[in-house]
Amino acid sequence: MSDFRVRTMAEVAAAGEEAEILFWVGCAGSFDERAQKITKAVAKILHQAKINFAILGTEEACTGDPAKRAGNEFLFQMMAMQNITTLNMYGIKKIVTACPHCFNTLKNEYPELGGTYEVLHHTTLINQLLSDNKISIAGGSFAGKRITYHDSCYLGRANNIYEAPREVIQKLDAALVEMKRSKANGLCCGAGGAQMFKDAEKGSKEVNLERADDMLESNANIVAAACPFCMTMLRDGVKHHNKEAEVEVKDIAELVAGALDL
Amino acid sequence: MSQILFLIIAGIAIYFFTKNLGKIRRNILLGKDIDLSDNKPLRWKTMLRVAFGQSKMAVRPVPFILHLIVYVGFVLINIEVVEILIDGIFGTHRVLSFLGPVYDLAIGFFEILAFGVLVACVVFLTRRYVVKIARFQSPELKGFANQDAATILFIEIILMAALLKMNAADQILQARGEEHYLKAGAFPISSWLIVPIFNGLNLSNATLIFAERAAWWFHILGIFAFMNYLPFSKHFHIIMAFPNTWYSNLKAKGEFNNMASVTQEVKLMLDPSAAVPEGYQPPTSFGVKDVTDLTWKNLMDAYTCTECGRCSSVCPQNQTGKLLSPRKIMMDTRDRLEEVGKNIDTNKGTFVDDNKNLHSYISEEELWACNTCNACVEACPININPMEIIVEMRRFKVMEQSSAPSSINNMFANMENNQAPWQFSPMDRANWTKEA
Numbered sequence: 001m002s003d004f005r006v007r008t009m010a011e012v013a014a015a016g017e018e019a020e021i022l023f024w025v026g027c028a029g030s031f032d033e034r035a036q037k038i039t040k041a042v043a044k045i046l047h048q049a050k051i052n053f054a055i056l057g058t059e060e061a062c063t064g065d066p067a068k069r070a071g072n073e074f075l076f077q078m079m080a081m082q083n084i085t086t087l088n089m090y091g092i093k094k095i096v097t098a099c100p101h102c103f104n105t106l107k108n109e110y111p112e113l114g115g116t117y118e119v120l121h122h123t124t125l126i127n128q129l130l131s132d133n134k135i136s137i138a139g140g141s142f143a144g145k146r147i148t149y150h151d152s153c154y155l156g157r158a159n160n161i162y163e164a165p166r167e168v169i170q171k172l173d174a175a176l177v178e179m180k181r182s183k184a185n186g187l188c189c190g191a192g193g194a195q196m197f198k199d200a201e202k203g204s205k206e207v208n209l210e211r212a213d214d215m216l217e218s219n220a221n222i223v224a225a226a227c228p229f230c231m232t233m234l235r236d237g238v239k240h241h242n243k244e245a246e247v248e249v250k251d252i253a254e255l256v257a258g259a260l261d262l
Numbered sequence: 263m264s265q266i267l268f269l270i271i272a273g274i275a276i277y278f279f280t281k282n283l284g285k286i287r288r289n290i291l292l293g294k295d296i297d298l299s300d301n302k303p304l305r306w307k308t309m310l311r312v313a314f315g316q317s318k319m320a321v322r323p324v325p326f327i328l329h330l331i332v333y334v335g336f337v338l339i340n341i342e343v344v345e346i347l348i349d350g351i352f353g354t355h356r357v358l359s360f361l362g363p364v365y366d367l368a369i370g371f372f373e374i375l376a377f378g379v380l381v382a383c384v385v386f387l388t389r390r391y392v393v394k395i396a397r398f399q400s401p402e403l404k405g406f407a408n409q410d411a412a413t414i415l416f417i418e419i420i421l422m423a424a425l426l427k428m429n430a431a432d433q434i435l436q437a438r439g440e441e442h443y444l445k446a447g448a449f450p451i452s453s454w455l456i457v458p459i460f461n462g463l464n465l466s467n468a469t470l471i472f473a474e475r476a477a478w479w480f481h482i483l484g485i486f487a488f489m490n491y492l493p494f495s496k497h498f499h500i501i502m503a504f505p506n507t508w509y510s511n512l513k514a515k516g517e518f519n520n521m522a523s524v525t526q527e528v529k530l531m532l533d534p535s536a537a538v539p540e541g542y543q544p545p546t547s548f549g550v551k552d553v554t555d556l557t558w559k560n561l562m563d564a565y566t567c568t569e570c571g572r573c574s575s576v577c578p579q580n581q582t583g584k585l586l587s588p589r590k591i592m593m594d595t596r597d598r599l600e601e602v603g604k605n606i607d608t609n610k611g612t613f614v615d616d617n618k619n620l621h622s623y624i625s626e627e628e629l630w631a632c633n634t635c636n637a638c639v640e641a642c643p644i645n646i647n648p649m650e651i652i653v654e655m656r657r658f659k660v661m662e663q664s665s666a667p668s669s670i671n672n673m674f675a676n677m678e679n680n681q682a683p684w685q686f687s688p689m690d691r692a693n694w695t696k697e698a
Contacts, residue, residue, distance in 0.1 A: 030682070030691045043695075057692035058688055062682050070674070071655075071657040071660040071661065075674055075677060077524050079681070104517070109517060112520050153634075153636060153637075157515055158515050158516025159515075160514070184640050193634030193635065195633055197669055200631070201627050201631040202585070203579070203582050204583030206582065207582050207633070209582075210581065
């Protein structure tokens with residue numbers, strides 16, 4: 001990062017300090033070029049809010065989510081135990097993650113295996129920071145824009161988080177418009193359940209193109225996402241329809257970082 | 263004479279109904295045990311809200327209202343069935359009429375409901391067979407399922423018609439002062455719908471008594487027949503919806519169970535010196551091969567499903583033309599469980615291998631299409647979970663048969679070697695921090 005350095009938990013521990021919160025980056029956020037932008041936006045927001053945070057860096061490993069959804073419980077629990085050992089070693093208490101899949105796994109599936117932490121998705125944390133005036137948006141930059149929010153399955157139906165991302169959008173001074181299928185009735189982007197890593201079965205249409213139709217129908221200028229996998233699928237959908245000039249797909253964190261001029 | 267006949271028929275009907283209920287209970291308990299007895303206050307609340315209060319039906323207003331009429335009609339008209347039962351046993355006529363105005367009000371209200379049910383059933387038939395609403399046209403509904411839906415609706419229409427016809431004959435006889443037909447009840451529907459027809463036909467008292475008795479017998483025999491059809495039908499949901507919602511999953515929908523058998527194995531793998539609990543038996547199989555590997559709640563789900571298809575109509579894969587249909591998963595589970603149950607019955611209490619299992623019904627193509635997005639689970643008006651069955655069957659495919667799509671196997675390999683589902687070096691994980 002240009003104006004500040006993101007520290008690892010190892011560095012923090014070596015300095016004899018403690019970090020308030022662990023930023024769990026996730027595999028997509030670490031390696032996927034598009035998702036890295038989301039990661040950087042989250043880091044900048046945390047820095048701006050003067051939160052003492054750190055990452056695990058090379059000590060982070062996949063939470064095991066795609067293995068679990070694909071039925072490989074052995075691999076999932078291997079990954080989970082390995083991560084839990086690392087997390088407990090650093091005495092982690094609070095985690096924020098920019099990936100709903102990591103969020104769900106860390107929050108719901110790790111406790112039984114010995115890893116109990118307070119886990120937040122970045123949309124929830126950002127909403128809190130805005131409410132607590134830890135960061136404040138001058139407003140105006142999104143005035144007149146129509147923003148629709150695509151519910152990630154693992155935030156929405158899986159964990160009943162529907163409002164935090166919407167509240168953030170409303171604080172951006174933008175018009176929040178809903179797609180015909182939203183919230184509990186939201187349509188999956190097509191990536192979940194390990195589908196991200198394989199070709200679709202024979203059918204009449206790709207799921208992300210079905211969702212792209214909903215997005216275009218909403219006449220939104222910006223589609224807000226909250227998941228790096230949704231990001232990939234939705235962008236591909238927009239590209240397929242050659243609507244990249246009209247419709248931008250942005251993560252909530254990127255929208256906020258943009259409004260903060262970060 | 264007719265009282266004895268009535269008692270015999272009622273006895274037979276109740277005997278067979280109870281026997282078949284027992285069989286279903288036995289089949290459900292073939293499933294693996296799972297403890298769903300925690301947090302009883304929330305369970306009662308969930309049952310009251312979702313099953314009794316129909317809260318999840320309201321998402322689609324038109325079927326919600328139609329279904330509500332049939333549901334309320336069914337529950338309330340059954341109060342009149344209590345009277346019919348008493349009359350049948352003791353040879354009385356309208357035994358509860360001593361309640362006076364309350365009785366008149368109730369009978370009048372039941373008539374309106376009966377007419378409402380009749381109309382709703384006609385609309386249901388129209389939606390299914392004339393308008394051909396998409397979710398009733400799926401391939402899995404071909405054959406018995408389609409016939410089952412029509413049968414139920416026709417029985418309900420005929421039962422309600424019999425009730426109205428009985429009341430019509432009864433009120434004419436009451437007006438004519440026929441002995442035994444004491445003045446009781448109010449008939450806001452049959453008085454204008456059927457009475458004019460009877461009057462027009464100029465029927466004698468004897469004919470009317472016959473018509474009234476015939477309708478009475480038809481109604482009660484119809485109810486007995488209906489009751490005994492239930493255990494074989496998708497319509498069994500009218501009973502199962504209540505226990506099934508009581509046993510709802512109360513955890514976050516995103517939480518998949520951690521397999522305890524795997525936890526112990528993984529602990530030993532990571533630390534061979536780890537203490538092994540006393541009497542520890544290494545697991546013999548993983549995941550779901552057949553229905554008996556599912557939990558009893560999964561099996562209860564299968565008997566609860568009324569094949570409405572809301573799950574499939576919101577499934578991202580089904581809606582984009584893929585083979586996967588959550589409704590079919592539930593129907594297949596019930597069909598296979600019935601098959602296993604019959605196998606046990608014919609073989610005097612033990613299951614004899616028939617070279618089939620749940621995977622003979624549900625293909626890999628269906629299993630691997632699921633997004634685990636929980637749309638089906640969310641959509642089910644009575645809290646059935648088709649997704650859990652899919653994931654458990656994937657577990658069998660992966661951990662017992664090592665049979666996953668090659669791209670999924672590559673993803674597993676990447677996770678093992680690179681700690682990420684893609685082939686990136688784990689050492690590059692924090693590279694994003696260094697870029698400007």
